[in-house]
Amino acid sequence: MPFTRGKNPALTAGSKLPKLNATSNENQEEGQQAKRSSSPPHGAPKKRTAFIDITNAHKVQISLPGRKKEAGKKQVKKTSASSESAKNRANLKQLSVSSDGTPDEKEKRDAQEGNEEELQKDVAAPVEELVAAAPPAVREVPAHLQKQQIPEEFDIDSENSEDCCYMCPEYAKDIFDYLKKREERFVLCNYMPQQPSLNPEMRAILIDWLVEVQENFELYHETLYLAVKMADHYLSKTPVHRELLQLVGSTTMLIASKFEERTPPCVDDFLYICDDAYKREDIISMEASILQGLSFDINIPIPYRFLRRYAKCVNAGMDTLTLARYYCEMSLMEMDLVSERGSLLASACLLMALVTKDLGGWRPILQFHSGYQTSDVAPVVRKLYEMLLAPPDDKLRAVRSKYSHKVFFEVSSLPLVNIDILEKAISQ
Structure with missing residues (x-):
């Protein structure tokens, strides 16, 4: 019998959680220095390992096999380097104190320069090691992937360089070049011969009605254009009876509203503008049919x-x-x-x-x-x-x-x- 999430199978109804004893505090203090046990305390929910790794990685000391010797070598090297740096700093400090028998200014300056050079060597040594261990230089970007250089007289986006959220000045041209290439996937032809029950006049009346819907609902113009495009693509693939033509138009407007609008009209709104000629189930069924007919690819360039x-x-x-x-x-x-x-x-x-x-x-x-x-x-x-x-x-x-x-x-x-x-x- 599976257990529900968050419940402990060992506890029965009405039983109380056991109190933590005095040793629990000691265990908590020791737990900060040692790796946590994978088994949770009695009565507590089990925590995800990812949370422990993320939040307590700096407290957990993980010992991996085969790395103790390397760690020892690094520690010795680090200690020797730090001791040399300490000696150099002590020499500088001694030279900076004025007393009897102090070397002249030239000797002092030479000693300071020598110690500074030693310090620079100590600092530069690990940097040189990192540079030596760095991966080779990244290869040049291929020509077809390089960003196109726009001539200055044709640059219309640099003036919006501060508005990176809405105007996208750095890749605005790339966006429209992509949309222009994407148009090739949505090229239509005159599909009316494939519609035995429709004609161009009926389509024009439908679009004229959609313009009124867009204006009355105060929808974006992009919504209207996308709805017309989806209706044309659906009609080019599926024969539709003239009595269902208004259902196709209202449903494409519903889908386009969901895609473009911040607060799209609901299904009941479209039932109302259709004068209750269709039912709620009809619009939902037509919505599924249109989306499947377009393979759910409705981002059509308009x-x-x-x-x-x-x-x-x-x-x-x-x-x-x-x-x-x-x-x-x-x-x-x-x-x-x-x-x-x-x-x-x-x-x-x-x-x-x-x-x-x-x-x-x-x-x-x-x-x-x-x-x-x-x-x-x-x-x-x-x-x-x-x-x-x-x-x-x-x-x-x-x-x-x-x-x-x-x-x-x-x-x-x-x-x-x-x-x-x-x-x-x-x-x-």
Whole structure:
């Protein structure tokens, strides 16, 4: 019969713990000089050995076999060295005392220098032994592992050298280079032919509704983008009936909230915004299905993060960045832009915003940090322009309404840039 933790099987109910006798104090004093016994006293819980090693290692004298002679040699050597140092210090002391028959200043100075040299030798001897016993020099870091040297004109992180907690200036570029490489694992294609019950219009309506959810719950924009990405990846692998499309969207928003938010909404909140069309068990079951379908790898690079990084490269104002965000959020509903990588889409949105604000085109610093040339960004810019040029759909008003507020600088009401000016900027 197993015993419960913390109870002594030798004690019965109602029995008292035995009192410690007078010899226990003596044993405690002796225990400070000797190794503790592995067996606990009667009635006391057994302590972990790790705790004894950590807390009492300086009190325990451990004798290992085969090392007594070496220890004796070290002790003799240490004693002889200390005796020589004591003699040198005594000679210095005698020379410092003034009395009859004291040597002249030159002899005194020579004697002091000689004794100081002896003391230095005594100190340097163990250092030389340590240097001789030191391991060989570490090999040079391979070229592919060395930190990339950023030219001074392209350095945008040194100004945040004091903020190591949030801005990560020492490896900020390494982070975004890693995210850009990670995008290759999440490249999508037009998956609508694999969905017999869905079409691009249904997907656009779902995302328009998710924008309203993000705004009403006051969630981060990263949560919205991640939810859309997870929904697209899940729909590219699993056929879904149109009646369950809203369940997929609300569940991906729930997962993204858990990943991005400090205080994510609960399941009941999502049941409420779905007008109780689903049950609690439905959301939990769909959550498990989505996570398994994505192999629990939900850290998908999103264009919103790249957009903030690239806007910092050109010191874009908040109004210019918000305009680029508006273009980027509008692109979430466009099925033709699902296959574009987030970093490339962010570059195209920023270039359009810069041209619209008459702030120039694609600059060398943007090419350095994004890795894209103007020729790479141009096709995506043309797709964005065609999307914004199309007449607005009355069913898809969430994004335009959201960015028509003053807090977003009313960027959705700005006129679209002339196509000739845009073509001139992207053809350079």
